[in-house]
Amino acid sequence: MSGGQRFDLSSGAAPAERQETTSEELALRRSQAELAAAARRGEQASLEQAAAEARVRLERLDEQIESLLSSDPQEFVIRFLQTGGQ
Amino acid sequence: MTAMDRRVYGLETEYGLNLETRGQGLSQLDPGALFSLLERVLLERYPTLESDSFGRRPEAVRDPIQIREGRFLESGARFYYDTGHVEWATPEAASPEQAVLYDLAGERTLAELAAAAPAPRGGRLLLIKNNVDYAGDRTYGCHENYQIERRQRQSEDSRFFAGLAAQLVPFLVTRQILCGAGRLGSSDPRAAAGYQISQRADHVDRVASGETRSARAIVNTRDEPLGDAAHHRRLHLILGDANRSPHAAWLKLGTTGLVLRLVEERAPGTVPDLADPVAALRTVSRDIACTATLPLRGGGSITAVGVQRLYLERAERFRTRGDAALGRLLDAWRRDLDDLASDPMLLADRADWVIKLAHLYGPRLARAQTGWREVGAWDLLFSRLRHGAARVVPDLAELTPAQTARHQHLLDRHRLRWADYAAQRRLHYELRELDLRYHDLDPEHSAFSLLGDAGLVRPGPGMDPARIAAAQRRPPDETRACARAEVIRWAHRQGLGGEVLLDWGRVSLPPPAGTVWLEDPLAPTVPSLSHALAQLGTLADLPAAGPLPPRGRDDTEVPIHILDVETTAAPFPAGGLGALLRSLLGR
Numbered sequence: 182m183s184g185g186q187r188f189d190l191s192s193g194a195a196p197a198e199r200q201e202t203t204s205e206e207l208a209l210r211r212s213q214a215e216l217a218a219a220a221r222r223g224e225q226a227s228l229e230q231a232a233a234e235a236r237v238r239l240e241r242l243d244e245q246i247e248s249l250l251s252s253d254p255q256e257f258v259i260r261f262l263q264t265g266g267q
Numbered sequence: 268m269t270a271m272d273r274r275v276y277g278l279e280t281e282y283g284l285n286l287e288t289r290g291q292g293l294s295q296l297d298p299g300a301l302f303s304l305l306e307r308v309l310l311e312r313y314p315t316l317e318s319d320s321f322g323r324r325p326e327a328v329r330d331p332i333q334i335r336e337g338r339f340l341e342s343g344a345r346f347y348y349d350t351g352h353v354e355w356a357t358p359e360a361a362s363p364e365q366a367v368l369y370d371l372a373g374e375r376t377l378a379e380l381a382a383a384a385p386a387p388r389g390g391r392l393l394l395i396k397n398n399v400d401y402a403g404d405r406t407y408g409c410h411e412n413y414q415i416e417r418r419q420r421q422s423e424d425s426r427f428f429a430g431l432a433a434q435l436v437p438f439l440v441t442r443q444i445l446c447g448a449g450r451l452g453s454s455d456p457r458a459a460a461g462y463q464i465s466q467r468a469d470h471v472d473r474v475a476s477g478e479t480r481s482a483r484a485i486v487n488t489r490d491e492p493l494g495d496a497a498h499h500r501r502l503h504l505i506l507g508d509a510n511r512s513p514h515a516a517w518l519k520l521g522t523t524g525l526v527l528r529l530v531e532e533r534a535p536g537t538v539p540d541l542a543d544p545v546a547a548l549r550t551v552s553r554d555i556a557c558t559a560t561l562p563l564r565g566g567g568s569i570t571a572v573g574v575q576r577l578y579l580e581r582a583e584r585f586r587t588r589g590d591a592a593l594g595r596l597l598d599a600w601r602r603d604l605d606d607l608a609s610d611p612m613l614l615a616d617r618a619d620w621v622i623k624l625a626h627l628y629g630p631r632l633a634r635a636q637t638g639w640r641e642v643g644a645w646d647l648l649f650s651r652l653r654h655g656a657a658r659v660v661p662d663l664a665e666l667t668p669a670q671t672a673r674h675q676h677l678l679d680r681h682r683l684r685w686a687d688y689a690a691q692r693r694l695h696y697e698l699r700e701l702d703l704r705y706h707d708l709d710p711e712h713s714a715f716s717l718l719g720d721a722g723l724v725r726p727g728p729g730m731d732p733a734r735i736a737a738a739q740r741r742p743p744d745e746t747r748a749c750a751r752a753e754v755i756r757w758a759h760r761q762g763l764g765g766e767v768l769l770d771w772g773r774v775s776l777p778p779p780a781g782t783v784w785l786e787d788p789l790a791p792t793v794p795s796l797s798h799a800l801a802q803l804g805t806l807a808d809l810p811a812a813g814p815l816p817p818r819g820r821d822d823t824e825v826p827i828h829i830l831d832v833e834t835t836a837a838p839f840p841a842g843g844l845g846a847l848l849r850s851l852l853g854r
Contacts, residue, residue, distance in 0.1 A: 207629045210612055214625075217616075218722030238721065243630050245717050249704045251292060254696040259657035260293035261703055263400040264351030266281040266407025267479035267505065 208239075215239055272528060272585075275359040275493065275746055275788040276366040276520050277412040280509050281352035282377065282708075283395035288388045301392065302335065302348040304384040305377070312379075313740070314341050314759045319768040319775065339769045341755045342740055343748025344373055350480065352407050353377070353394065358748035359771075359788045363521035364592065364728055365743050367513050371730060372738035378708040396509045397448065397706035398466035401699045402657040404454050406470040408479065409509035413502040413524060414493045414788060416531055431502075432475055432486040434530045437539045438523070438578050439485050439506060440548045441571035443468065444557050444611075445603055446519035448508035448706075449620030451698050452646045453553075459650065460553045461643030462628070464620045466508045468552035474544050479505050485544055494772065494788040502527070506548075511706060511715040513727025514617040518603065521596040522575075525582040535581055539574055540564040555624065555639070557607045572608050579604065595728055617725045619705075626718055627701050635694050642698075644681035645691040648674055660695060663688045742791075747772075749791035757800045776803060 215235040219226075226234065251257045284301050286294045309315060315338035337347025343358025355373040360366035374396065381392040398406050415431070418424035447464035454469035463469070467483075476484035485506055493501035504523070510516040529535040541547045542562040550559050551571045560568035579600050586597055606613035615625035632638060649660045651674065663685065671685065678685065701714060710716040718724050742748035754774050758767045768775040774783045780799035 207612070207625065207633070210615065211625060211629075214615055214723055215721070222722060242626075242717065242721050242723075246627065246701070246704075246714050249712060249714055249717075250697060250700055253292060254693075254700040255659075256292050258696050258699045258703070259402045259659055260295060261283065261285055261395070261400050262295055262402040262657055263283050263405050263407060264298070265403075265405040265480065266350045266352045267410065 211239055212236060273361065273789060274414040274524065274527070275361060275412075276363055276414075276524065277357050277359055278366055278370045278516070278520075279354060279356040279408075279410045279412070280370070280373070280396060281349060281354045281407040281409070283393070283397060283400060283407065283703075283706075284353060285393040285395070286386055286388070286390045287393050288390035291388065291390075293393075294388075294390070296387075296392075298351045298353070299335070299348060302353050304386075304392070305353060305380045306338070306346070308380045308383045309338065309340075309346060309376075312383075313376075314755050315339060315346075316755050316758055316767055316769050317765060318345055318347060319770060339751055339755065340376075340740075341742065341752045342369065342372065342738060343742040343746070343751050344369060344376075345771075346377075350407070358742055358751070359746040360743050361745035361789065362592065363517050363524055363596070365745075366520050367516045367727055368730060368734060368738050369743065370516060371513060371727075371735045374708055375735055376739050378710065381709065391709070391712070393712075394708040395703055395706045396511060396708055397703065398470075398509055399450055399454070401451065401703070404658060406454075406467060408467075408505050409507055410479075411504040411507055411520060411523065412493065413504070413527055414499050415502045415527055417496070417498055417500045419497070428488070428490075431527075431530045432488070434535045434538050435526060436474060436485055436544050437541055437574050438526045439504070440541060440544050440561075441551055441574040442519065442522060443508070443548075443551055443620075444571050444575070444607055445522065445600070445618060446508065446510060446515040447552065447618070447620040448510055448515075449623045449702075451702055453650065455549065456650060458549060458553065459643050459647035461639035461641075461646055462555060462624065463552045464555060465548075465552040467506050468548050471506050471548060472545060485548065492772070495786045499788075508619070509706070510619055512617055512619045512622060512724060513730045514599070514725045515619050517727050518596075518599060522578070522582075522600055525585065525596070526578050528585065529578070529581055534584065535578070539569050539577065555611065555620070557611050572604055575600075575604050592728075616723055622715075622718060622724060623702065623705060626723060627705060627714060628698060631694070631698065631701070635690065637691070637694070641681070641683070642691070642694070644677075644683055645687075645695065647681075648677055648683070649692070649695060651677075660692050662692070745789060745791055747785040747788050747790055747793070750774075750785050750793045750796055753792075753796065754800070757804075761804070776800075 212232060212235045215238055216231055219231060219235065224231070284296060284298050286296045288294065318336040318339050335348035337345060339345050345356040347354050347356075355377060357366055357369040357373060360369055377394050381394050384392055386392045398409060418427045443465040448466045450463050450466040451461070453460040453463065471483045471485055473482060473484045475486045475488050476482045477487065477489045478484070479487065479489075483505055487503045487505050489503050491501045491503065493499050507519055510519065526535070540563055542564045547561040550561060554571070557572055558570060560570055561574070562568050579597070583597060586594060603614060603617070611621055612625055614621040616622070632642070652666070652670070653660055677683075704712065705714040707713040715724070719726070742752040751769055751774075754767060754769065758764070763777070766777050772785050774785065774796060775781070776783060776799055780803050783793065783796045783799050785793055785796070
């Protein structure tokens with residue numbers, strides 16, 4: 182991830198202190214979530230080792246998510262055309 | 268009548284449908300034929316009986332393209348076809364947890380049917396559990412059903428329902444912060460958004476209405492019985508999102524049930540009088556920081572978290588030491604509100620809209636070195652440039668000098684650069700495809716499943732795989748779904764098919780039994796039904812055993828029409844998809 186990019190957490194109506202989260206903060210939270218998931222799975226490791234493993238797992242997860250994308254997202258989206266329902 | 272501490276809950280979900288073929292991408296399918304394909308697999312794998320609304324919806328019966336009554340399964344669930352969508356209704360559930368369990372069982376069954384159905388071109392049938400298509404800006408629903416009490420006198424009941432609606436509205440406007448599914452962009456041209464909490468908020472434009480396909484409302488006023496019509500009715504809510512997160516679906520149903528109980532006990536107290544509930548619904552949906560204030564009639568304002576806290580504090584009166592499930596629900600409601608007040612990102616393991624923000628879009632936006640405010644500004648520009656039925660955002664090279672000049676002020680106002688147009692346009696479509704992939708039911712292709720497998724999403728209370736698998740075939744023990752299952756199993760033992768028809772509240776049996784009513788949704792056994800089945804079992808002249816084809820259809824191959832989507836002109840004639848299908852089918 183590029184450092185320091187602002188990840189807006191509001192559409193503009195919020196107080197300034199809640200408007201944005203940096204990409205580092207978001208990455209940290211994702212790492213914390215992954216660490217918590219590892220703890221729930223009963224995995225034991227030193228904090229540093231666990232953090233490094235969490236980072237690797239998240240990178241692999243991001244790659245897996247990326248792999249879901251088709252070769253032409255525009256075509257995918259415009260062809261997902263549904264009838265209006267209820 | 269006392270307030271209901273026991274009621275039945277249910278969910279009905281319309282699914283988005285498509286065919287995905289390797290190398291050819293998506294194709295629009297004839298959705299009615301797709302339904303028939305899935306139905307065929309269903310018949311091979313599950314005992315079912317035909318559903319029949321017994322003429323309750325004559326307008327639907329006249330248009331076989333729009334409605335197919337479908338079938339009930341032995342779990343008590345119903346599989347049917349409605350307005351161009353495969354639809355799944357859970358059986359009557361006796362608790363919010365149970366309703367979610369059966370919703371997950373429905374997801375799993377549909378995913379299995381889609382995987383087994385012989386898709387054209389060797390492709391894959393997509394079933395997408397969401398509420399918006401980003402191409403046509405169309406919506407489809409995930410409706411909630413709650414059994415509520417009915418007052419005896421008409422005038423009293425009308426007043427009661429009007430009061431109930433008024434007391435529910437502030438809760439419904441704000442509960443999306445707990446259970447919104449999250450969507451990209453806006454369907455309201457006057458109010459741009461990069462990202463929204465709710466998929467349905469932009470498609471709700473009034474406070475109360477009985478309509479579902481247009482004029483959708485915060486409170487649907489359709490008056491239908493649920494069980495004994497003299498004492499109960501069905502509250503049919505249509506504003507909610509289809510959830511992938513079981514935790515979010517559980518909170519949606521559970522907190523709504525508690526607020527209904529408050530209203531029935533006349534205990535909600537004074538509720539916030541929102542100045543404009545529809546505007547508030549959209550404000551909350553666009554406020555992913557969860558700090559926006561909602562104006563009150565008569566002055567003052569309140570946040571969405573504040574509104575929810577008011578209802579939560581009043582619902583605490585129901586907490587009792589012996590009711591662990593209720594305790595879990597109240598605790599989860601409080602914890603989620605505390606977390607939202609502290610930092611919405613703390614819900615990244617349980618609220619769909621936050622899960623997507625944290626795990627799908629956050630990393631991608633960071634890589635693109637952009638943020639939601641910028642994405643929202645570009646979305647505003649793109650919404651003004653889209654064209655054709657699929658609302659395609661044109662390439663920069665397609666823009667005329669007059670177009671670029673016309674929109675220069677928008678770029679200036681938001682400090683955007685034409686040099687970023689191509690990258691933002693690509694991001695626009697990548698984010699939308701990711702969003703649709705999150706909602707894909709196929710665990711091999713679903714971003715939600717990837718996150719769940721990684722342990723990053725809470726499974727929901729008691730939602731273990733073995734219970735979900737059991738719920739695919741076994742009805743809830745506490746409701747009339749059991750009676751329906753009894754009929755299905757009996758009919759299959761007898762080799763009966765179309766001679767027995769089911770509706771939610773009645774069974775049509777061969778003579779001399781006739782119609783048997785299942786009046787109490789919370790009665791798993793019905794003595795008159797058991798008696799009728801025993802009586803029929805002794806008759807020698809019941810119709811002979813045979814295969815159970817769908818009524819009115821033979822066993823020939825189901826024809827599938829691939830509909831070419833022309834993205835620059837209206838793909839469907841003015842009469843809608845139904846008219847197109849009728850023309851294709853020569854009807």
